[in-house]
Amino acid sequence: xxxxxxxxxxxxxxxxxxxxxxxxxxxxxxxxxxxxxxxxxxxxxxxxxxxxxxxxxxxxxxxxxxxxxxxxxxxxxxxxxxxxxxxxxxxxxxxxxxxxxxxxxxxxxxxxxxxxxxxxxxxxxxxxxxxxxxxxxxxxxxxxxxxxxxxxxxxxxxxxxxxxxxxxxxxxxxxxxxxxxxxxxxxxxxxxxxxxxxxxxxxxxxxxxxxxxxxxx
Numbered sequence: 261x262x263x264x265x266x267x268x269x270x271x272x273x274x275x276x277x278x279x280x281x282x283x284x285x286x287x288x289x290x291x292x293x294x295x296x297x298x299x300x301x302x303x304x305x306x307x308x309x310x311x312x313x314x315x316x317x318x319x320x321x322x323x324x325x326x327x328x329x330x331x332x333x334x335x336x337x338x339x340x341x342x343x344x345x346x347x348x349x350x351x352x353x354x355x356x357x358x359x360x361x362x363x364x365x366x367x368x369x370x371x372x373x374x375x376x377x378x379x380x381x382x383x384x385x386x387x388x389x390x391x392x393x394x395x396x397x398x399x400x401x402x403x404x405x406x407x408x409x410x411x412x413x414x415x416x417x418x419x420x421x422x423x424x425x426x427x428x429x430x431x432x433x434x435x436x437x438x439x440x441x442x443x444x445x446x447x448x449x450x451x452x453x454x455x456x457x458x459x460x461x462x463x464x465x466x467x468x469x470x471x472x473x474x475x476x477x
Contacts, residue, residue, distance in 0.1 A: 282310060283321060284321065286305070286307070287314070287321045292322070294322055302315065319359075343412065343414045343415045345411035345414045346408070346411045346412060348411075349407060349408060353404070359399050360396055360400070364392055368388060370387075370388075371387055371391065374387065374456055375387055375456075381425070381466070381467040381468040382469060383459050383469065383470060385425070385429075385466075386429045386465060387455045387458075389425075389429040389430050390429045390430075390433040390454075390455045390464060391433060391455045393429070393432075393433030393434050394434065394436055394454070395451060396408060396409065397433070397434045397437035398437050398441070398448075402438060405434055405437075406434065409427070410427070413426050413427055421467055425465045429465055432463065433451075
């Protein structure tokens with residue numbers, strides 16, 4: 261049910277948007293890999309008096325890939341299992357699309373870490389969508405998050421139970437992100453805690469519950 265947004269970016273493209281060149285050089289010289297752990301790795305890199313501010317730009321350094329000619333975006337972005345609505349969003353918002361993709365992997369890793377599995381239609385599916393939606397909201401704001409999440413589900417008809425489940429759990433994740441933001445507690449650790457709490461309390465939509473004996477692993 262979680263047909264991933266797969267956006268493969270050629271990272272040899274210049275990273276220039278939203279960052280200063282000193283930080284770009286710092287980022288490249290430390291060989292930080294632009295993967296799901298990029299931001300965490302970037303924030304742990306040593307700094308000097310001239311680069312002490314660079315960790316604040318890790319999100320941009322990890323996620324922003326700009327080609328010299330934006331009209332050639334299709335030369336560096338390839339679409340696998342994307343809906344037509346997703347493809348349009350990728351073309352319109354390539355930077356945001358990459359952040360959505362990175363956060364999908366963060367959500368998958370969190371799901372396996374917290375619940376011990378990553379399966380369709382069960383508690384892990386509900387938790388994954390909840391966390392993914394909250395993380396996207398954290399990074400891109402409510403409006404953009406809703407656009408990408410809703411576009412992701414358009415492959416399924418409105419009557420599909422899977423679509424209803426995903427959108428309901430996406431909405432729950434967005435709402436929690438907004439609540440945490442208002443209380444200045446919006447971070448991944450709190451999102452994960454809220455996600456697990458929502459699963460355990462039965463507040464998420466689950467088609468095929470698999471938990472037995474009070475354990476989810």
